[in-house]
Amino acid sequence: MFNEITKSVTWNGQVLELSTGKIARQADGAVTVKMGNSVLLCTAVVANKAKEGIGFLPLTINYREMAYAAGKIPGGFFKHEGKASDREVLVSRLIDRPIRPLFHPAFVNETHVTCSVLSYDPETPVDILAIIGASAALSLSPAPYLEIVAASKVGLINGEFVLNPTLALLKTSQLDLVVAGTSDSVMMVESEAHLLSEEQMLEAVKFGFESFQPVIKIIKELAEEAKKPKLEMQALYPASLKKEIEKLFVKEIEQAFAIKSKQERSTNLDLIPEKVLTHFVSDIENKKYSNYQIESALKAIESDILRNEILEKNRRIDGRSTTDIRQIACEIGLLPSAHGSALFTRGETQSLVSTTFGTSLDEQIVDSLEGEYKERFMLNYIFPPYSVNEAMPMKAPSRREVGHGKLAWRAINPILPNKVQFPYSIRVVAETTESNGSSSMATVCGSSLALMYAGVPIKAPVAGIAMGLVKEGKNFAVLSDILGDEDYFGDMDFKVAGTSEGITALQMDIKISGVDFKIMKVALEQARLGRLHILEQMNKVISKPNNELSKNAPSTTTIKIDKDKIRDIIGPGGKVIKEICETSGAKIDISDDGTVSVYASDRDKLKVALDKIKAIVVEPEIGEIFNGTVVKVLDSGAFINYVGNKDGFVHISEVSGERIETVSSVLKQGDIVKVKLIGFDNKGKAKLTIKNADKDKSSNNTKPKTNVNNTKDNSEPEQRRDSSKKRAWNEDNNAETAEVITERKYFN
Template sequence: MTHRVEIDIGGRPLILETGQLAQQANGSAYVRFGDTVVLVTACAQTEPREGLDFFPLTCDYREYQYAAGRIPGGFFKREGRPSEKEIVTSRLIDRPLRPLFRDGFRNETQVIALVLSADADNDPDVLSVVGASAALSWSDIPFERTVAAVRVGLVDGRLVANPTYEEQKVSLLNIVVAGTSEAIVMVEAGAREVAEETIVDALQFGYEQIRKIIAGIQQIREQLKAQKWPVTPPSVDQELYRQIESQYRERLTETSNTEVHKKKESYRLVEALKKELVASIPEEQEERRQEAARYFEMLREALFREQVLKQRRRPDGRAFDQVRPITCAVGLLPRVHGSALFTRGETQALVTVTLGTKEDVQRLDMLAEEDAKKRFMLHYNFPPFSVGEVKFLRGPGRREIGHGALAERALSALMPDGEGFPYTVRVVSDILESNGSSSMATVCGGSLALMDAGVPMGAAVGGVAMGLVVGENGERAILTDIAGAEDHYGDMDFKVAGTRRGITALQMDIKTTGIAPALMAEALAQAKKGRLEILDRMEATLATPRAALSPYAPRIFTLTIPKDKIGELIGPGGKMIRSIIEATGVKIDVMDDGKVHVFAVDEPSAAKAMQMIQDVTATAEVGKVYLGKVVRLVDFGAFVEIFPGTDGLLHISEIAEQRIRDVRDELKEGDQVMVKVLSVEGNKIRLSRKAVLREQREKQRRTTS
């Protein structure tokens, strides 16, 4: 039996269905908005995985090219490894779901979202979050609370729910909000320097749409009456816990104090205490050893929360709104186009910028746009040495791609357009040291490196990670610039990036059941104070973009040619433009409006290429004299090339002042001759050597007299 519900979102129907597709999954949801359709399934193993201290949830989002009526490229003609968009969307689905499963559930669970149909208007990412929540809610998997998501845009001064792709292009805000019927659990946003008050309004607007979607999901849930699997929360042996607390409380408090010990030293001391505890239990009591290790971690968290909420003190001694010490440096690497080193506490990012040509753009195979190109990209690397570990170096993982996407979004709002700065720009952030907030260090370092490279950014961009600790009795603490332990044991990770004028990127994840918009407004206000302080430090190092590019960066020279000459410049099969590139070593980009960009590493190469372009595309002017080359002789005259690829007819009567019987008596192929343009009719050019000779003789006569 099929169950269906329609929900009005922004004046358009959001359709949710179940009961027809993927019936062997624990739960499935068919989601349609416009002509975009997503199928989301949820499956879980019936038995928990032994020995896990975390919930093994996997979320996968895939876009099929057939959804947009296309066949994949490449040799195999089928979808390959997931794209960056698919990975980022997989994370978008995972983040609001994970905190809402029942405590103690350790069964391997997988959510798969498949895009089955894609129109040119509606993004399937938020539909996938809605579908994932619906599939889990309608299943027997112990998913605790129903969640929903909506995208909010700011178009022409009004907030829009689930804006189309075209509306997103002009929107000042692109924010995805996810929440339960009680509170917001996730935020992901990009913005064009939007004020904090506008962000809060958008969150409230989105929250209203979320509650409507949740009501629709719950309507079908009540019809299905699915019985959730029972989950037994992990029990606590209070006597053993009290023993561990009595024995290790004082020492654990001292070793966790990062005001005294650096992160690595503190971690080593804490691990030594943990090993001491485990070693005190006989080897044959393996379960009790594991239990003791779990209680040790519980005690660490309890001590952290007690310190923050009751003692009102952070592990490193900072005030709640205090930023760690910051140092900045630019221009460190001699041959790169731009570089910066940003250090905040024990987090350090080395960020570099490379300027390329339009040939270096990233070509994307997207459902929304068939021939999409990306001219600004940011890549984030997190090598194991940044946290003192030994691991294999592999390709970027989901976390690295997600952090890079966040930093890229934060900086892209201030990047110049392709008309004013026709470079492809690649930013690479290598995290050299990490103790929290490395993605925001990437934003800060990226902004400095771009300015060091001479990229004309609109303003400097800074970022800060905020934290939240909430007590059982409602007491709370908002923390600015959280370190690793505060991120691990806290209840919220809220990253805010922006300029002095406003916010350019947001990302919030919550580990509790949610956060009210009013509390987010308070966190945003505290984040602004921290962001402005960080910008002060950055601008003291480099306040504006450098006036000149690096001497090793490609130079761009622009000239304009007649539109009807574009074909001549390119030549048959690209022959002409290739010959110029090979002769000069430059790169050439020809625009449809006749603008030609020449990319060169030095001015002489560019000058030579531009002269060759002008020669190829020049137009013969009547009355002007040119130095031409005889390319062909005929009985009635000669054809003379006055520009590369442009010939004119030098009639036999115009070769000499006297009458000649045979052209070959005066000229031979390869001769260089001065000729004057008599007339231009379409592609036909009439030339005269006789007129030039007569003018030369007359000039000589006037000189001698």
């Protein structure tokens, strides 16, 4: 029934298996990818007819993670997979980027690629398997897919490169790098790095490139046995058409490109296509040429003009040389109510960035195949239509916005302080207010400025730059700080972000059939010099974090309690913690390990909540004296609330140093009296005395002191006389925060 074809290779100690002919047989291309316990189904479907009138490849990539792959039922009201998660969007883009440049330039048929994770193994990189599976499925389909792509993931642990590290290993890795390419060249790079040098990054890319070559071999073998006939393609336009347009309109195009202002240049260029189409109207009516052919030939001429100016004259359309950076302007603190803000402008690209602090309750909850976890740092990139003067409605975040936001997140994340050093959750919002190239790198620069102004103790300022490439044969030019037109007509978009010491993020997309390592080396070095120049301009405005947070930022402190006391703070049905929050106006977050984080809009509210918590968890010592409140009077004595929610009993004989007839003659409900803890009965109930208590020195241990300016409670209470118990607030793990506390003040 099935004509199944299978190819396999041992890759990094695991068997990678590709098979076709059993599942999804009606799809133009379908490949099942297996590695470890991970199983993916990757399909490719190509429309029979070309989609006329569009100037791009209508390729759609959908990566899906099925909940059942990890033995889970989807959360939420509707128990099925819904809108694509950010993770699915990011992997879809990861698949798209190395594949898209490898189709025939005249191919405009609707093409859909779907990669579904059917079984998930955390020991295998499913995003890498998805790229491999998508490439294999396309190689079997009729689509004119010119090269075969494979990919690998690279980590750096203890100075050694690691191929396809597990999720557990990535947590200790200095590098998380994805490399994709053909048998000859690199097509795509994406990474997050912890301040690695350009040399280390280049070596990592080489390591990854060499590692996936065996995978390309088995994809080729599978395609040789199972591929379908490829669609025959013709040139985008006749060569004679291009020559005729050049003869008539090249001067006008050159004059338009000589205009340095983006808007004025675009306005003049937009007038030319109508003139060209009008000139060829009879040829269009006679069906000698189509509108699409004429527009394609015109775009090719525009590309030739821009590229020749760069390669032959070292001159770009805005007059810069290949290494020049556009003029930079930085401003901080322009939004008074925000916790931090900055405006970063580079030429005609501008990003308005704000920073907001929240509590641990504000952290982003992420539900993935690995399980549920929280993201403390959030970065949202917004690209409104007005930034490029387009009259369009605002919509939900696009795939592009999600991808650009994640790239900026990768650039900033390695330099952030840990939660012990800075206990807040952090949200950065970067709105692109103008765009003419490299808005994602403007986001990185603006985010660094806003974080420093907000007082976040980042390790070092971060800047980003986008590099371009124009390549004709062996002749090439690497461009620093590219414009939108240079991105559109160029051969590469290479984004590099980092500090003065090293790289934190890198992303490279190629529009030709790949680049070699010589070009990458030149681009990395040129990017380093450009990054240092941008950092120099940023440092003139702010070079290190402010010492104090904004007055609008919440106050916070953290203490450690015994795990057994967690239920006392929460109370039955959350009654106690709710009462504390309502009466103090603070927010409280309790971790399973006994870490209690308290957040409030000001220090007074913070102190009220903290005192209430400590009163609950305090373990009183025999001999301590407290200010108690009479809660109930009996004939035999009185119950007195002496600390927190703890009540003790004073026997009639302990009420006074003199003989009394009745307790009520001395004590009334609501009276405030000094009491001394003298012991516990056999049921653990506290025994108190009032006799002579007011003559003894009062205890200060009922409410241990806490410096609300600190991120931790570093008090050192005495040991209980009863060595079998310890004080609830006894700290034994604050050594790490001591240095932080002495160096920084987090509250006004």
